[in-house]
Amino acid sequence: MRRKYSIGLRFLCLTLLPCYMNLLFSGIAKAQENNPQTMVTGSHLRDTASINKLIKRADALREQAIDSAIKLYDQAAQSSLLLNYNWGIAKSYFGLSRCYNNKEHQEKSVAYARQSLAWCPDDIHGHELTASLYLALSETYYYQNRLDSCSWYRYAALRELENNQLLSPRMQLGVLCSILQFWLNVHEDIHNDLYIREIVHRINHIEHIALATNDSSLLMKIYFHKGGYYNNIGQNDSARFYCDRHLELGRALNASPSMAIATLLNIGLTYMGDKLPERALQYYQKAIDEIPIERRSEYRYFIFARIFQGEAYSMQHNWKKAIAFTEPALEKAYKLKIIHLIDHGHKTLADAYEGLGQFRKANEHRKQYSLLRDSLQLVQKLEMMYDMEAKYRISDKDKQIAQKELAIERNESRIRSKNFWIIAISAGFVLISLISMLIYRNNYHKQTLQSEKIRNLRQEMEIASLQAMVNGEEKERSRIARELHDGIGGTLGAIRTRVSALMRKYKTVHTNDDFTELMQMLEEASADLRKTAHNLMPEILLQEGLANASRLFCERVRKGHMLQIDTEIWGKIRRLPGDVELTAYRIIQELMHNILKHAGATQALVQIVFHETQLCITVEDNGRGLPAAGTGSEGMGLRTIRERAKLLNGQVDTVSTPGQGTSVYIELDLAGAKQNSLEQ
Template identity: 60%
Template sequence: MRRTQFNLPEGKWLVTRICIIFCIGALCYGRGYSQSSSHETRDQVIYNGLVLRDTGSINKAIKTANSIRISSVDSAEWLYRQTLFASKLLHYNKGIAKSYYGLGACFSNKNEQEKAVYYSQIALRFCGDDIEDHEMISSLYVLLSENYYYKGRYDSCAYYRYAALNELDANHIDNPRMQMKVYCSILQFWLNAHGDITNDKHILQVVQRINKLEQKALAANDSAQLMNIYFYKGGYYNNIQQNDSARYYCNLNLQLARKLKTGFSIPAATLMNIGITYMEDGKLNEAISYMQRSLDEIPENVRGTSRQYFFANIFLGEAYGKQHNYAKAIAITEPALAMANKQKVLHITDHAYKTLADAYEAIGNYEKAAINRRLYSEVQDSLMKAEKLELVYNVEMKYRIADKDKEIAQKELAIARNESRIKTKNFWIIGFSLGFLLLLVFCFLVYRNIHHKQKLQAEKIRNLRQELQISNLQAVISTEEKERSRIARELHDGMGGTLAAIRTRVSAIFRKHTTTDVTGDFKEVLQLLEEASIDLRKTAHNLMPEILLNEGLAKASELFCERVRKGHMLNINVEIWGKVQRLPGDMELTSYRIIQELVHNIIKHANATEAIVQMVFHESQLCITVEDNGNGISKDILQSNDGMGLKTIKERVKYLNGQIDIASSPGEGTCIYIELGIIAVKQNTATT
């Protein structure tokens, strides 16, 4: 894995950064392709007397909205809302799903990612089970991944791209356009996640599938399909540093785009990508020329909101900076950076901050150089390249291109059969138990009448004690988690910024006072500062895992155990059963800490080689089992309720109104079983 360093030689620095650029162009490109020569507006729809009385007229209106979604996004949004209303009246679920998808795409084009995600998730609820519905599900997954990318949520972005691939393969969807859309989205993500993909077998599998689609498109003379394929192949060859081939495919894409009259978006993105290949080759005059041509493609009336406009300006400023024309680099980059920040586009701003930091440092304005260097470091930290790459590998392991679908289907079938058997047994058990239960209820009522007063008093005392204990535990746990968050923020915002500023100043001193005797020492100091910054950011993120807040307990536990398996000699597996659901925040966080403590105990004390973490989600109950084949726990420790964090774990379980059972013998391993009531915890959370 290659990471961006401040002190990389010029050529390596450019190669490392350029691998993301075709991905940026691809996102802009994908949005531009739906543009057509049609310019139908809201007034024309009304003038044409469009009446949405049946599914045919609804589909026709949706097709019209699709054709004007780029050129007239407000009119398209209005028309989607009309088709949505008509589809609901007719209970036409396909129309509802298509209308919500269209609204999500409109808000995505307007850079309103929250609304785009909201409408896309609603659309998923109305998709059925035929091929057309599964194609719509795949398209929605791709749209969700694209918007999560712009939000900086790379874990969710990776998840939905591979979910689209799984949907494609599991349902044998052979639509070439849909296959191209999904395969290219996977390739696009890998181009962004990797610094070097030359020999990556997973990417080669995707490229092979795209090559097969290219052969079919050539045979069918499908220019639109070929145009898309050439664009992504240009990005692939750029990433593996074959820029002549990259420019060849980009020029083919540009020729087809002119022929098909797709509008400004595709030519602008392709010209920008050609300029990037020239900048990577060190041909800065050609790079500047193509960047300017890309800017000229974008109409004046959309430049204020077009991502491509400030993308091209940021890379144009970077090219001028490499020519040592620092004044022009600053003049071009700063307005483009302001546009990017206004539209909350995070992933491109690191290039702008780096260009400004280098330019200001070159002209002697060290204060602004330090500010931009610090902002560059913060953006790099937010992108979390190393953790993102690790997460991509985790997602790839869960969604293998070839064999994973069959395994998942077999497991789901086995679960369904087991649930059916359990339901049948439960039916007979309930029938035989009713009579006995009625007898028990009668006896209980008699007993309660006799001892009512004594029991009521004892119950009140017991409840007061329990509430006091829970309140104390809640205060302790809340204080502990707040302290973790405070320490994480102070490490990240305080010491992280200080280290970045120190490194900038040491770098400036190094350039001013470099001699033969101290050059090695200065380089070693700079390297140590860089390593300290990276370690500090990792420590801050580990104190408060972001994936727990975003994706929930199951995903966070899987990622934690995967990291343990990679970093230790313990082979630990995770099993998730039942319908996974999001739990109240305090329950998810406390459960995650319990699992962390139990796994750490296995690593530190058990001397185990195998372990398993199992979570079973029931409708009103969560069951957690942690088992290992280690040394076991002695009876003295179990009876004393002390040692190896057992007391803390039991207190956390008690705080969640749960129960814990420990089965262990020396030399025979340990099994810890925990039951947590989901409904009870929700009620307690609402009360507090």
């Protein structure tokens, strides 16, 4: 038995910036290889052509042999410093930044990237390298969940691209895809976003160029990001089509293993989106098989794969495997300061521990997930990122404003040559339009306020009606209880006394058994009457409070029926306003009555949690569950419970699985109840 949560997950399109840097700069390196400078003597390289070749060797080793690549970049950097070869210094530091990023040493990666920026030459290749450094920094900040810095550097790369007229399709695609990838991961709904449509349109244009020139490496990158785009908008068949094309080109070009790993993970995510965790697990395992064993301990894609496997097992309700895969991955992500996707890990662990009945651990991970997915923080981030987008567009708007100002000057010159009466009529028309607009806005505002008042009044009337109904019901219960206790109860007592006297007076062998059986029936009737009167007017609720009254009620139900009831009280137990305690007690009574009457259960759980501003009640059973939706599954009892909770600004959530049981979760607002008590 457990309470289920309905929280939607958006799977993420992974970034492949490190994998594409070699492709991005293949043309730049060739342009620089034949640019020799002054020779120097010693153990260092003596010309720039040798330095460029060394950097190219290091680029080829950067993923498979990181330590060897670092040594080569260091040698190239020292030689470039001796020759004052700015391009070699910038490229060497850039390579070191990417190596330390692959080793998950983020601080060193950022430091070398900043050093590289200082040495970028002021030419076309230098500006392309600057744009790539901005993308590298944005990637580092992305995995640290610093979305403000990530957004700033991606748009800085776009400004570098447009301000310096970098027309290379490869360079343009790298920047556009990085911005698209960023929005795919942080935007809640990109399906109808015009700005993202513009980016996709520009990428499609570059795709036509790549097809015309038969540029397979460029097409490979385009297909990767289009796969992520279609996955994000829910068109998973199209997403898998582009991912498969990406893998085909990658095998043909002998591309970096990281590219295949990320694509396999993305295919798995599409099957998760289609609720096919078995197929998703196959692709996650394929991705892991592509990762060298010696790199798995500190490789971010391995951590991502484990988190995704945990989600898949959670979707299959294989809770133990979900925990076994997710917990180590989450621990490693925190150790390496990879904040990306840890919210998914906490969500998986919360569901898994809840499924195993370990509610305390589930609650801890649920809190962590809520903190990471806080809606207010998400709104602030999106506002910040839209602000970054607006700042980037300032230059374009400045041009438009200048053009408009020029047009205005021309129009003013023509207007001054017009007749005075035309100006007066135009001014009068504008004034009338302005007044009409103000009148319309004022009337619209009044109508809105009036509608709001009417809606609030209807709500108050509805709540007042419900309150009156409940108060009348409770008064009627009290009246019936008093009549049962004082009237019928007194009558039964008198009858029992008279029968007892007759029994002593006419006691014989033949009548003894009859009198004894009659006295036992009267005793049982009196006990049933007292129990009914107590349920109708629970004096212990007024004397002891909700917690003790609920325990006693559940204990009496347990003794009188074949039902094992566990009662749990959490939080700081205290007396609550009378209407809250009575409402909560009646809700528990009604739910237990439903379990006894309809569920056919053998076990039940009643849990009461006292918070500062809320009272939470959970009642669960292992019975036959509610009927399927659309068959009148919610009867009078549940409707009555919802009406009672509504009086206290509360809400009721019901989760039921046929044949496995029902879980009802109620939240009552203590702050609102206190205010209502003061008003009354």
